[in-house]
Amino acid sequence: MSVAIIGVGHSRFGARKDVNVPELAWEAIKPAMQSANVEQKDIDFMVVGTAGLWSSEAAVPPLLYEYGMFEDVGSMRVEAACATGNAAIRVGYTAIESGEADAVLVVGLEKMQESPNPTVIELIGRFGSYFWEFENFGLTFPGYYALHATAYMAKYGATEEDFAKVAVKNHHYGAKNPKAQFQREISLEQAINSPYVAWPFKLFDCSPITDGSAAVILASEEKVKEWGIEEKIWILSQGVGTGTANLSRRESFTSLKSASYAAEVAYRKAGIDIDAPYRQIDGADVHDCFTAAEIIAYEDLRFAKRGEGVELIREEQTYIGGRIPVNVDGGLKAKGHPIGATGVSQAVEAFKQLLNKAENGRQIDVKNGRYLAHNVGGTGHYTYVTIYGLEKR
Amino acid sequence: MEDLRRAAETNIREYGFPVAIDEKSGALQWVDMRDLTVKYIISIENIQNFFEGLKEGKLLATKCRKCGEVFFPPQKDCPRCMDEDMDWIELKNEGTLDTLTVIFVRPPSFAAYDPYTVAIATLEDGVKVTAWLKGDPKKIKPGQKVKIEVSRRKEGYFMYEIVPVEG
Numbered sequence: 373m374s375v376a377i378i379g380v381g382h383s384r385f386g387a388r389k390d391v392n393v394p395e396l397a398w399e400a401i402k403p404a405m406q407s408a409n410v411e412q413k414d415i416d417f418m419v420v421g422t423a424g425l426w427s428s429e430a431a432v433p434p435l436l437y438e439y440g441m442f443e444d445v446g447s448m449r450v451e452a453a454c455a456t457g458n459a460a461i462r463v464g465y466t467a468i469e470s471g472e473a474d475a476v477l478v479v480g481l482e483k484m485q486e487s488p489n490p491t492v493i494e495l496i497g498r499f500g501s502y503f504w505e506f507e508n509f510g511l512t513f514p515g516y517y518a519l520h521a522t523a524y525m526a527k528y529g530a531t532e533e534d535f536a537k538v539a540v541k542n543h544h545y546g547a548k549n550p551k552a553q554f555q556r557e558i559s560l561e562q563a564i565n566s567p568y569v570a571w572p573f574k575l576f577d578c579s580p581i582t583d584g585s586a587a588v589i590l591a592s593e594e595k596v597k598e599w600g601i602e603e604k605i606w607i608l609s610q611g612v613g614t615g616t617a618n619l620s621r622r623e624s625f626t627s628l629k630s631a632s633y634a635a636e637v638a639y640r641k642a643g644i645d646i647d648a649p650y651r652q653i654d655g656a657d658v659h660d661c662f663t664a665a666e667i668i669a670y671e672d673l674r675f676a677k678r679g680e681g682v683e684l685i686r687e688e689q690t691y692i693g694g695r696i697p698v699n700v701d702g703g704l705k706a707k708g709h710p711i712g713a714t715g716v717s718q719a720v721e722a723f724k725q726l727l728n729k730a731e732n733g734r735q736i737d738v739k740n741g742r743y744l745a746h747n748v749g750g751t752g753h754y755t756y757v758t759i760y761g762l763e764k765r
Numbered sequence: 766m767e768d769l770r771r772a773a774e775t776n777i778r779e780y781g782f783p784v785a786i787d788e789k790s791g792a793l794q795w796v797d798m799r800d801l802t803v804k805y806i807i808s809i810e811n812i813q814n815f816f817e818g819l820k821e822g823k824l825l826a827t828k829c830r831k832c833g834e835v836f837f838p839p840q841k842d843c844p845r846c847m848d849e850d851m852d853w854i855e856l857k858n859e860g861t862l863d864t865l866t867v868i869f870v871r872p873p874s875f876a877a878y879d880p881y882t883v884a885i886a887t888l889e890d891g892v893k894v895t896a897w898l899k900g901d902p903k904k905i906k907p908g909q910k911v912k913i914e915v916s917r918r919k920e921g922y923f924m925y926e927i928v929p930v931e932g
């Protein structure tokens with residue numbers, strides 16, 4: 373049973389002190405239902421991806437059930453650190469594929485600014501091995517990826533300036549995205565001169581603390597036909613990988629094994645040549661929680677050979693017009709990174725890009741009709757690679 | 766946060782509710798009256814030899830008696846053999862630095878410490894260890910020799926650290 377995305381919604385990302393948790397979610401749910409032309413009674417399962425901890429409400433699916441006046445619908449809250457959004461999509465996707473559901477509402481949501489920044493820094497540092505990494509050594513989320521950045525610099529000769537180029541690119545496109553947290557361009561100098569957060573990362577290498585929501589309506593092929601849906605994209609494949617809790621149990625710090633594995637699974641299932649996947653894909657959203665993470669993603673996704681990911685950013689090959697446009701919605705860096713919403717936001721972006729609905733200056737050329745989303749939880753603790761297409765597999 | 770709390774306290778008296786206005790957006794916020802302190806109680810019953818070793822300056826791991834797999838962090842169980850017949854072994858003290866980072870923006874629970882260096886090293890027996898790096902992070906690079914030392918932390922308890930080897 374093929375599964376389609378038939379409607380999408382996306383809140384404005386940022387510091388959303390103007391709304392509470394259900395209000396923020398509704399900003400995405402309402403347009404998703406309207407664009408899919410479905411009503412509450414049409415939805416038979418609801419998946420809510422939210423990591424929580426920093427926000428007050430814990431029973432989020434019932435809260436949205438109540439606020440949105442749903443009825444007779446199953447629900448579940450899903451968590452896979454920063455890959456929570458794609459994990460929520462996976463639950464909806466497999467529920468439809470197995471025949472258990474026909475129409476699923478998937479909501480990704482995070483309201484991180486209900487807690488002060490230091491509390492968020494404290495909580496988000498605990499996404500690895502609590503006892504062996506956090507309790508005694510105080511690793512932080514930027515610190516985890518900085519360990520990879522250092523290893524990548526030492527092995528392949530990348531520089532802090534190379535990393536800054538990723539931030540410049542993503543802010544360039546974020547400036548064109550009306551939903552982005554930072555809708556402004558930055559200069560290379562600005563990025564390089566910002567203060568250190570976790571060496572070699574500076575402030576401008578890091579994604580921000582964000583409130584936001586995104587929603588998609590998934591439907592079975594049968595429902596797509598029955599409802600006469602014209603505007604849709606299909607989920608062609610999804611690969612999912614897991615990494616060890618402790619970084620010390622891993623072989624390499626210049627790649628994320630869970631990501632390489634998830635990519636390979638997704639490519640094979642979608643019938644994409646794993647040696648040059650960028651020839652069959654028109655664009656990608658990759659998990660740039662930190663600048664170096666985007667460069668490592670180029671390699672894990674085989675957009676470049678090992679050690680050559682940095683060349684892609686130096687040569688501007690991931691801008692529109694290059695080998696493969698990456699994060700032309702601003703990425704996590706400029707669009708913002710509301711943990712649970714990020715993966716669903718990537719799906720919304722795939723929908724907009726493939727259907728030529730992206731804003732001026734950030735629409736890719738759609739030639740192959742395929743878009744890729746790479747969503748990493750923790751530091752490769754979970755990776756979801758999802759491939760979307762205009763034509764079903 | 767402290768500003769918001771103070772404003773809320775004032776507003777309880779003057780307005781009747783614990784509310785405050787968010788400076789940037791001007792939006793009205795309810796400032797939670799309920800505090801939560803989280804402190805976990807974690808069982809180390811099955812790995813207490815590790816801590817005994819640390820007190821003597823040794824870094825211990827578990828080793829499966831059947832298949833020889835070495836576990837660090839130490840595990841009670843060998844999932845390959847579906848057994849828990851383990852020896853405690855002392856890891857090699859010397860190794861090579863894999864990578865490092867300096868944590869400038871610290872979690873509030875580490876506020877008592879200056880910026881600290883977290884490193885990962887591969888010991889000579891192939892086991893990798895994550896710990897703080899002692900000394901100037903600018904003077905060491907991945908690939909250089911390091912050793913493991915145990916000392917008391919500022920907070921008073923024993924912990925292992927990675928120390929560059931001179932020369």
Ligand SMILES: [Zn+2]
Nearest residue numbers: 829832843846
């Ligand atoms: Zn064994």
